Amino acid sequence: MKSHMERFLGKKSSIQRKVVVVYLLIAVLPLIIITLSASAIYYRSFLKEAYGLVEQNARQHETVVQERMSAYENVLYELITKKDYIELSRNINTGDENSLLVDAAHMEALLRSCVYTYDGIRSITFLADSGRYVTYSKWYGSMNEYIWSEPEQRRDIHDEIEKSQKLTFIATVNLSNSTRKDDYVILMGYPVKNLRTKEQSGVLVMALEDDVLLFDDNRVKQAGKMDNSGVTTVIVDNNDKVLAGGGPANVNEGYQNYLKEEFGGRKGISENRRKIGGTEWTIVNIIDAAVYQSEIYHFIKIVFILMITITCLFFVILYFISKKYIGAIQKIAQNIHDFKGTDADQIITDLNEEDELYVIVRQFNTMTARVNSLVETLRQRNEEIKIAAISQKHAEIKALEAQINPHFLYNILDSINWRAIEHDEEEISNMLGTLGSLLRYSVSNIDMKVVLGAEISWLEKYIFLQRDRFQNSFDCQYDITDEAMQFPIYKMLLQPIIENIILHAFEDVKEGGMIHVKAFVRLDGKLEISIRDNGCGMTEETLAEIQKEISEKGALNSKSIGISNCLHRLRIYYQDEADIVVNSKPGKGTEFILIIPDKQEGRIYG
Structure with a gap:
């Protein structure tokens, strides 16, 4: 066993053994450290980027919901500010039975035109203070199939909107009156008043599909199950009840119960919450870190397999190469050690010129000749620099000798000034005197x-x-x-x-x-x-x-x-x-x- 190891790794003091040890210390060990460090850094940065994307998605989600709610509010406000609608609502609230059918038909036509403004609007209903109501729905043909046929439910919704006296959201309400299938919607309501007299005749209620609170891709899925991204999005109200995103079976269910049902006691589950401005709703992104960890572990596994494969391959290659070249390298090292660089112009070896290692000897000899040439060139260049420096010094001395003495300028200005005084040119004299003072001050x-x-x-x-x-x-x-x-x-x-x-x-x-x-x-x-x-x-x-x-x-x-x-x-x-x-x-x-x-x-x- 020992002989086989020495054959592969070389003897204790051999170059072959040293090369192997140095490779392990310089290449393999740092590679392992770098791989582990890079994997840890990659894992942290990957999670950080993932959480950043989740936060960005939540901001976009909030913007989308706000824009949708604003669009629905505009439809609501446009309707309650129409003069015809206000008159019809007053007639339905306080009018006699003879004109009720006609007024209700006219109002239903107005409601129909608004319902089809956006896909997310399910129905619009007018609830009069007197208990009467007019509604139009995309889905329900029979009044008995949904909650507006129940006077008590109408009154509860009417009173809640009337009490707030402002735009009111009621989430989430089961619009269906049937036990066969639930139909959850979000109600948006506003009091209907005469713009001049402020007299109230009732409230206008718009029913919105609950998936308007979700992105389009989540609206298509609507199942709330976690996809390959490791993120599930649900919307909860101020009581932490699920409004959307968890599927129909989870609507109005407590958020904590929803977590237990969907994720059980799974570790690595975290959440990111973001309040939707202007509402009492919150976007909750549920993040499963295990999805990201599996990808990181897969990456680390591949890196280690590659590293081990490359290391083993290197050892095999090193063994065959060193067996042939270590002896020749030792000969070259000895010749370079014996070379004094003074008497001989080149290294003398017995290597074959066709051998690859002969290139080292040839390049060393070429380098020696180039060094000698560069030394000679440097000596000549130094002589040229000395000559140039002497010439530059002489030029500077001549330039200094050619400079005009500033006192010559002062004397000339004084002479011109006296001539101006002799000719009574006081303004010119003042200016020359001032200029002379400026020159004396600035030239010094x-x-x-x-x-x-x-x-x-x-x-x-x-x-x-x-x-x-x-x-x-x-x-x-x-x-x-x-x-x-x-x-x-x-x-x-x-x-x-x-x-x-x-x-x-x-x-x-x-x-x-x-x-x-x-x-x-x-x-x-x-x-x-x-x-x-x-x-x-x-x-x-x-x-x-x-x-x-x-x-x-x-x-x-x-x-x-x-x-x-x-x-x-x-x-x-x-x-x-x-x-x-x-x-x-x-x-x-x-x-x-x-x-x-x-x-x-x-x-x-x-």
């Missing part, structure tokens, strides 16, 4: 912090030039507290938003544009700046896109370059401590709200 270190007052002072000059550019079509108002004026912020933080408003919000504005800048220090110590305009505003799509990109901290598109500039700098300077909020309505304007933390480190310029 943009990462420098200043107090808000300095930023507002620069902003006033910027708006002064822009107002002159756009023929004073807009103005700007400031509402800034003294505490806020001393709050430190980074330079040029507000300018992109102001420029965005001028170029986009006031694009078609000729006059009356207004920008409101408000700033104050909040209780939490942060500065809140509000910049609001009365321009054209943003479309809902544009606003939603900007708000989404702000919340997701992504890059904004080129259409919002001003906002993108401001947002990008806020994230660089303050990370997640700062925030920006955008509110806008088309035709009403836009508001930008910046929340900036107090960072006192570093030098702050006033």
Whole structure:
């Protein structure tokens, strides 16, 4: 026995034994664990999906019943609001015997037209307060065959509907007066009154087939027996009595008794209940988990059979393959171990070139040659990169040397300003002076912090030039507290938003544009700046896109370059401590709200 095992599995320290053990540990054992875990997960997800489908079916079921009840209510309301019907009901209730037959015939014609409106309507009956009645039924030709021929039963139904003085459902009633066969229906009733005087003449009762409470497929079966889906649906009332879905024999039977009769003491039975809105009825889905378990167990059984078959097949294949190739593999391993990679260019073996294992040797030799080639190529590439870096450095130095000194621009502007003063061009002089101040402020270190007052002072000059550019079509108002004026912020933080408003919000504005800048220090110590305009505003799509990109901290598109500039700098300077909020309505304007933390480190310029 031991010799046979060694022949199949190999000796204790052999590669063949190691391959078998490694396969068991790496392939078979994880496969068993994965199979068991996957089966458990599949079972839970299968049940979850099944219960989800049951709940979805119950919601659809509720909607269907509500729609059907609404349709029947419309038929009822349409009839009791007809002037002819109201007059006929009053005549039948209080009229003399001579005209009773004529009025009853006219009312029966009206009832007949309504009965055939929907298939689910079995009959319609008018019960007068005086005890008279008129009825029309699809099924019953003789008055004596169903309950309307019994004065006491008519009175009980009349009084129940009259007492509620609203739409009333009575479920479930045996419409048949015969002992041979039951005929259960749902009664829907409403008082009949004169719309002007509110005088009541009786009640109108519509008899509906009890299967209107079920889906169409259940209406066809009507037996209530569980199908292959493992789900049975019944309808119960507020007293937990079965109204529909359990078959005629179970109508008006207690729900718990129905469960005992149909399912006995079977385990794994659960239920899902859903109230039907507008009624006192409940949809009950009875779920038999054993149906699902049998399918899961069948699936697991198939998986295990496949796994065992594949494992056995592998061992057989492994035995025949290893017998032929293990020796050759050991030779190759020894040759690779002896290969130093310096003196020899390839592995020397005595393998036949037609042998499959010779491919390993050939590929290793090819790889060695490629490695040597790649090393040489890499060395040449490094030399090229060094040369390119030196050239790039020289180009940058030349570009720096070619830059214009900003002081040259300041001096030229001062020269032009003095010439304007000499020619009494005060307006041009003011604009040049303002422009020079703007350039000195903006060209200097943009990462420098200043107090808000300095930023507002620069902003006033910027708006002064822009107002002159756009023929004073807009103005700007400031509402800034003294505490806020001393709050430190980074330079040029507000300018992109102001420029965005001028170029986009006031694009078609000729006059009356207004920008409101408000700033104050909040209780939490942060500065809140509000910049609001009365321009054209943003479309809902544009606003939603900007708000989404702000919340997701992504890059904004080129259409919002001003906002993108401001947002990008806020994230660089303050990370997640700062925030920006955008509110806008088309035709009403836009508001930008910046929340900036107090960072006192570093030098702050006033």
